Amino acid sequence: MCGIVGAVSTKNIVPILIEGLKRLEYRGYDSCGVAVHQGGELRRARSTARVAELDARVAEDKIDSGTGIAHTRWATHGAPAEHNAHPHFSPGPQNKQGTDQSGVTAVGRIALVHNGIIENHDELRNELKTRGYVFDSQTDTEVIAHLVDHLYEGDLLAAVQQATLRLRGAYAIAVFCRDEPHRVIGAREGSPLVLGVGVGERKGDFFLASDAMALAGVTDQIAYLEEGDVVDLQLGKVWITARSHGGVMFKTVEREVRTVHVHTGAAELGPYRHYMQKEIFEQPRAIADTLDAVEAITPELFGDGAYRVFKDVDSVLILACGTSYYSGSVAKYWLESIAKIPTSVEIASEYRYRDSVPNPRTLVVTITQSGETADTLAALKHARSLGMKHTLTICNVATSAMVRECELAYITRAGAEIGVASTKAFSTQLVGLFLLTLALAQVRGHLSEQQELAHxxxxxxxxVAVQAVLALEPQVIAWSEIFARKENALFLGRGLHYPIALEGALKLKEISYIHAEAYPAGELKHGPLALVTAEMPVVTVAPNDALLEKLKSNLQEVRARGGELFVFADADTHIESGEGLLVIRMPEHYGVLSPILHVVPLQLLAYHTACARGTDVDKPRNLAKSVTVE
Structure with missing residues (x-):
């Protein structure tokens, strides 16, 4: 979701800006653009196609410069249209933006890109209109550009600092001015932004990005800007200011520059049709890598001081969104049955908007693939404001905001996940959560040495077990040809496999656009059974656990109504294929870790159904990879 790249250099930085956007394409976007300081004017190109088309347009229009900013936009305010695409210009009050002879917009004094949402944009828009500013878009971003222009009195840093004091909401911005060549200002509040420091032949150059991945291959020297920071990039020098004195004054601060190795090999598609397929098949390696350093169960797997924290807590609160919420829902079963600790799971986007009863002895666990999910970060801060100081994150990005915000962390090693629909991040989250369960059980005296060794x-x-499940792909492909002709589907599960049914339904919705719902199988007769017909395929997760016989009864309820069942069953469940009942047998029963195996064929089913329907698997409509706005 929304990507920023910016740079100041003595060399042409447009190829770096474009390549940075390409590295951020996995986040999802519906328009893109680049703006530079060239020939004493602002020039830009924008597109509602892919970055490759923008690249061609930039080359055709001969756009090059040592100062510039670029952006990929996921639409929030205003439709996905070129006039709403970033960068936005402000030509000053009572001026219309014009074009030069090549059709490239050239009139303007301020150029700006923005991630996030400005909550008071209507108020600011009305104020700026009275001052003569004309708006060419429906975006909240154009408001910031005009506001900076209004406050500009010859010093861009001062104008941006003063503008940030007027903004309410979340933002990361990069801005430059026609009247100050070789200068870019960045600022952040509630949305990530990093500073890149040039090395080698790029020494003296400075870069901005919303994700260090955008700068891979350019620099590995990264500083993570903190809330309220404003950074000033000039040739050969950079400094950062932060708010002080009640948030209305700014002081110079230091932010640590660290070496960040961003691996880009995962972005290579290889022999696979889509990144999602590649990432499904990478799960055995991702799980092995996530477990690589685990030789024994110990609280220190989660950081120094974890033992003290685990001894102090008497409950767990899990905060997450989407797929991560479903991994947390599985973990609730583990934590309560194995660690014997009361656990609640909250949708992060809802948690901070309701009255809750805080417990200072609660371990607040956040789950996020990117570590930048805005709703989850906000929920974490809300929990802390209620006095819950013990925090831990399960996250796939060691340098993310979430890891920096939490007291403890377990970093999964899924690697870069390009497909919007999460797969290997989900399975490695479950591994991390199971390790947390065992560590808490150990500290609480509920894990014997024999049990630890068995787990x-x-x-x-x-x-190895996941690899065996992946071998079922040909059978799943046969089912997908049936599902591709459907418009609705029902998913059933019981116990700790109910969240797996939810995750399977979510995957089908996300990438095939088939309406899918999931229910605990025992709830069928309380309403969903009314939907069951021959046109409503019913997918069932059927492990050989204590609820198997109950589940078999639920399956009979579907068959009696003419429904068609598609069952993923453990080998020893004695569920046989027959009329209206198709069965794919799992290679082995895996006890409490069974959810990690059973989610894999559901991922494959969604993937191959989407392929059969011809959808954009890796970039499903209306969705983004890293959701950095509320």
Whole structure:
């Protein structure tokens, strides 16, 4: 979701800006653009197509410069249209933006890109209109550009600082001015922004990006800007200011520049049709890598001081969104049955908007693939404001905001996940959450040495077990041809497999656009059974656990109504294929870790159904990878 790249250099930085946007394409976007300081004027190109088309347009229009900004936009305010695409210009009051002879917009004094949402944009828009500013878009971003222009009195840093004091909401911005060549200002509040420091032949150059991945191959020297920071990039020098004195004054601050190695090999598609397929098949390796350093169960897997924290807590609160919420829902079963600790799971986007009863002895666990999910970060801060100081994150990005905000962390090693629909991040989250369960159980006296060894043995065998499930792909493809002709589907599960049914339904919705719902199988007769017909396929997760016989009864309820069942069953469940009942047998029963195996064929089913329907698997409509706005 929305990407920013900016740079100041003595060399042409347009190829770096474009390449940075390409590295951020996985986040999802519906328009893109680049703006530079060239020939004493602002020039830009924008597109509602892919970055490759923007690149061609930039080359055709001969746009090059040592100062510039670029952006990929996921529409929030205003439709996905070129006039709403970033960068936005402000030509000053009572001026219309014009074009030069090549059709490239050239009239303007301020150029700006923005991630996030400005909550008071209507108020600011009305004020700026009275001052003579004309708006050419429906975006909240254009408001910031005009506001900076209004406050500009010859010093862009001062104008941006003063503008940030007027903004309410979340933002990361990069801005430059026609009257100050070789200068770019960045600012952030509630949305990530990093500073890149040039090395080698790029020494003296400075870069901005919303994600360090955008700067891979350019620099590995990264400083993570903090809330309220404003950074000033000039040739050969950079400084950062932060608010002080009640938030209305700014002082110079230092931010640590660290070496950040961003691996880009995961972005290579290889022999796979889509990144999602590649990432599904990478799960055995991702799980093995996530477990690589685990030789024994110990609280210190989650950071220094974890033992003290785990001894102090008496409950767990899990905060997450989307797929991560479903991994947390599985973990609730584990934590309560194995660690014997009361656990609640909250949708992060809802949690901070309701009255809750805080408990200072609660361990607040956030789950996020990117570590930048705006709703989850906000929920974490809300929990802390209620006095819950013990925080831990399960996250896939060690340098993310979430890791920096939390007291403890477990970093999954899924690698870069390009497909919008999460797969390997989900399975590695479950691994991290199971390790957390065992560590808490150990501290609370509910894990014997024999149990620890048995669980570790099962964990280490997981990559092999998942590989065996992936071998079921040809059978799943046959089912997908049936599902591709449907418009609705029902998913059923019981116990700790109910969240897996939810995740399977979500995957089908996300990438095939088939309406899908999931229910606990025991709830069928309380309403959903009314939907069951021959046109409503019913997918069922059927492990050989304590609820199997109950589940078999639920399956009979579907068959009696003419419904068609598609069952993923453990080998020893004695559920046989027949009229209206198709069965794919899982290679083995895996006990409490069974959800990690059973989610894999559901991922494959969604993927191959989407392929059969011809949808854009890796970039499903209306969705973005990293959701950095509320």
């Amino acid at each position: 570790l043995k099962a964990l280490r065998h997981l990559p």
